[in-house]
Amino acid sequence: MAKLWLALWFALWAAAAPADQRPVLSLVIDDLGYSLEQGKAAIDLQGTHTYAILPSASYSKELAEHAYESKKEVILHLPMQSIGSGSPPEPGALNEAMDENQLSDKVNSMLSRIPYIRGINNHMGSHLTEFDFFMRPIMDSIRGYNSGLYFLDSRTTPRSVAYTQARDAGLQSISRDVFLDNDHENPESIRLQVQIWLAMARQRGSSIAIGHPHVNTIEVLREYLPQAHEEFRFVPISEMIEQRNKPDFAEQWQQTLGNLESSPIN
Numbered sequence: 001m002a003k004l005w006l007a008l009w010f011a012l013w014a015a016a017a018p019a020d021q022r023p024v025l026s027l028v029i030d031d032l033g034y035s036l037e038q039g040k041a042a043i044d045l046q047g048t049h050t051y052a053i054l055p056s057a058s059y060s061k062e063l064a065e066h067a068y069e070s071k072k073e074v075i076l077h078l079p080m081q082s083i084g085s086g087s088p089p090e091p092g093a094l095n096e097a098m099d100e101n102q103l104s105d106k107v108n109s110m111l112s113r114i115p116y117i118r119g120i121n122n123h124m125g126s127h128l129t130e131f132d133f134f135m136r137p138i139m140d141s142i143r144g145y146n147s148g149l150y151f152l153d154s155r156t157t158p159r160s161v162a163y164t165q166a167r168d169a170g171l172q173s174i175s176r177d178v179f180l181d182n183d184h185e186n187p188e189s190i191r192l193q194v195q196i197w198l199a200m201a202r203q204r205g206s207s208i209a210i211g212h213p214h215v216n217t218i219e220v221l222r223e224y225l226p227q228a229h230e231e232f233r234f235v236p237i238s239e240m241i242e243q244r245n246k247p248d249f250a251e252q253w254q255q256t257l258g259n260l261e262s263s264p265i266n
Helices: 002-016 036-043 060-069 100-111 132-145 162-168 187-204 215-231 237-245 249-262
Strands: 024-032 050-053 073-080 117-124 150-153 172-175 206-211
Touching (some): 024 036, 024 060, 024 073, 024 187, 036 215, 150 162, 187 206, 187 215, 206 237
Parallel strands (some): 024 050, 024 206, 117 150
């Protein structure tokens, strides 16, 4: 009987405990696999972050193992054709010359290469993600491989249809909000983008940023993350999708924000 009362007390205490009202952040680090040292440095950043690993890079599997052992979320960084990129295409990238069967075979092959994946996001893809007739078979292939995977639209083009095509295919999906390091050689530019990421979460209740394992990006994140953990709650993308799927999430945050702003300062 005592155990029953104790269990009931804990249940009542948990129900009465105030919910964590901090705004929610997700950080995704793309392009893992090229450098073991920089990849591990990114994975070892403070917080529950998400790591997008390339399917064919030299250290991809080793970094996926390290991320998993570090209790970080792993996703596949799926290479796709871009528009006028100055960088060479990733080996085996999905491209417009492929028919539906070739796209499906490539997607399945790349999905099988990286262990522990919870989802997928696009690497480059500013060309392919603009067309529903390319995205549809890609999303259908992901769903056929594992319907529990999600798709994060990196939004490398404002005309991307990847998010809507993923949803239409029955996949959980979400889009990034901020790129942190388009100018990765300029730490001040990265700091500004981090501040935009944080400000967006304060205003909307949540925000998703994508960065890369560049030296300056990692240094700026090491600078900001310890203090950010006091004000924000960090979650992997899988949990961010759950947060944003809650009914009236944005409206509830605005009400919370109003309550916080109107509370007297002690």
